[in-house]
């Protein structure tokens with residue numbers, strides 16, 4: 218999927234975009250989407266004031282599949298990813314993850330799902346500046362109820378796997394995006 222650039226206020230680059238034709242299979246009675254998809258978006262629409270960021274965008278990904286969404290700045294990539302992750306609720310359309318329609322969930326339910334099932338490496342890291350690197354990586358586990366010692370031990374393991382274990386206790390002296398990736 219390769220969105221086109223869109224001037225603010227005009228029609229979305231992702232208008233009518235979908236990846237479904239490549240692997241057609243029927244699921245339910247509403248449309249043609251690939252069988253066995255883990256994450257499915259159908260007919261997503263999102264506007265910000267007069268700007269249409271998404272207009273009837275559809276998407277699906279299978280377990281283990283790697284997908285790159287490419288396109289110029291302003292073409293709707295972040296809005297699509299935010300809708301897929303349940304960060305942003307679309308104005309219309311549905312997102313279904315593992316058979317569960319996440320667009321119908323409450324804010325709290327979507328937050329819990331993001332903590333347990335989704336991983337993000339945001340453009341600007343989005344780390345908490347008051348916390349050390351290892352504390353940042355451990356944070357989602359701590360929020361999920363894991364005790365500090367166990368959470369920080371797991372966080373340290375992931376930092377080491379990503380070869381930034383030595384920065385663990387430093388206050389965000391982090392190289393590249395590896396700490397957000399470990400989180």
Ligand SMILES: Nc1ncnc2c1ncn2[C@@H]1O[C@H](COP(=O)(O)OP(=O)(O)O)[C@@H](O)[C@H]1O
Nearest residue numbers: 225265268270289290291292293294295296297
């Ligand atoms: N929170 C927002 N408020 C107003 N306009 C937004 C907001 N988020 C995105 N947009 C607009 O929606 C369009 C798509 O933005 P975005 O999804 O961030 O594109 P990309 O990630 O491809 O650069 C752009 O015109 C952008 O200015």
Ligand SMILES: [Mg+2]
Nearest residue numbers: 291294295296
């Ligand atoms: Mg973006």
